[in-house]
Amino acid sequence: MPASGKSTVGVLLAKRLGYSFVDADIVIQEKTGKLLKEIIAEQGTDGFLKVEENVNSELDVQRSVIAPGGSVIYGPKAMKHLKEISVVVYLKLSYEDVKMRLGDLKDRGVALKDGMTLKDLYDERIPLYEKYADITIDETGKSAGVIVDELRTMMEHAGK
Numbered sequence: 001m002p003a004s005g006k007s008t009v010g011v012l013l014a015k016r017l018g019y020s021f022v023d024a025d026i027v028i029q030e031k032t033g034k035l036l037k038e039i040i041a042e043q044g045t046d047g048f049l050k051v052e053e054n055v056n057s058e059l060d061v062q063r064s065v066i067a068p069g070g071s072v073i074y075g076p077k078a079m080k081h082l083k084e085i086s087v088v089v090y091l092k093l094s095y096e097d098v099k100m101r102l103g104d105l106k107d108r109g110v111a112l113k114d115g116m117t118l119k120d121l122y123d124e125r126i127p128l129y130e131k132y133a134d135i136t137i138d139e140t141g142k143s144a145g146v147i148v149d150e151l152r153t154m155m156e157h158a159g160k
């Protein structure tokens, strides 16, 4: 989910593992020369999702932690690619915690279709995150440091 801590936890994990860190949102911005919210304003949510799916499908990295945007989950081509090249981690967070962390949805550029509430988005996405996850971590009440420690232990057993 947006604001579940992918970028925060991802960079800490990369440092601990001695890996590179790739934030797919930054790659999108570099490739398009635009802010995410500008892409959404100009091309709509569906247009943004296509750009995001294409960029994530083309990620060609090794020994890296990748933090994609939460909406990457809507792109089957991107998710197939990420499943092939990586261990996919689902950072599980309650609706209340997501809402509290997110703040201004428009400013953050969440891929919210017209008329959809954050709760609708949460309910729509949960089955998708569950479907694609290789590893799931319940983040409730855990600091980023604790989550990184748990992830490192789980990764050792994931074998990819």
Ligand SMILES: Nc1ncnc2c1ncn2[C@@H]1O[C@H](COP(=O)(O)OP(=O)(O)O)[C@@H](O)[C@H]1O
Binding pocket: 001, 002, 003, 004, 005, 006, 007, 008, 009, 067, 101, 139, 142, 143, 144, 145, 147
């Ligand atoms: N384990 C955590 N506990 C509390 N707040 C967190 C935790 N991990 C991240 N955050 C905060 O949540 C917000 C969103 O984090 P971010 O890494 O940008 O998420 P994402 O990349 O998944 O959208 C930030 O303000 C960050 O400091």
Ligand SMILES: O=C(O)C1=C[C@@H](OP(=O)(O)O)[C@@H](O)[C@H](O)C1
Binding pocket: 001, 002, 003, 006, 007, 025, 036, 068, 069, 070, 071, 072, 108, 109, 110, 111, 112
């Ligand atoms: O989940 C979403 O709809 C989105 C999450 C954002 O990334 P984070 O998940 O890093 O916040 C970003 O990709 C885009 O603004 C859409």
Ligand SMILES: [Mg+2]
Binding pocket: 006, 007, 008, 025, 067, 068, 069
């Ligand atoms: Mg992020």
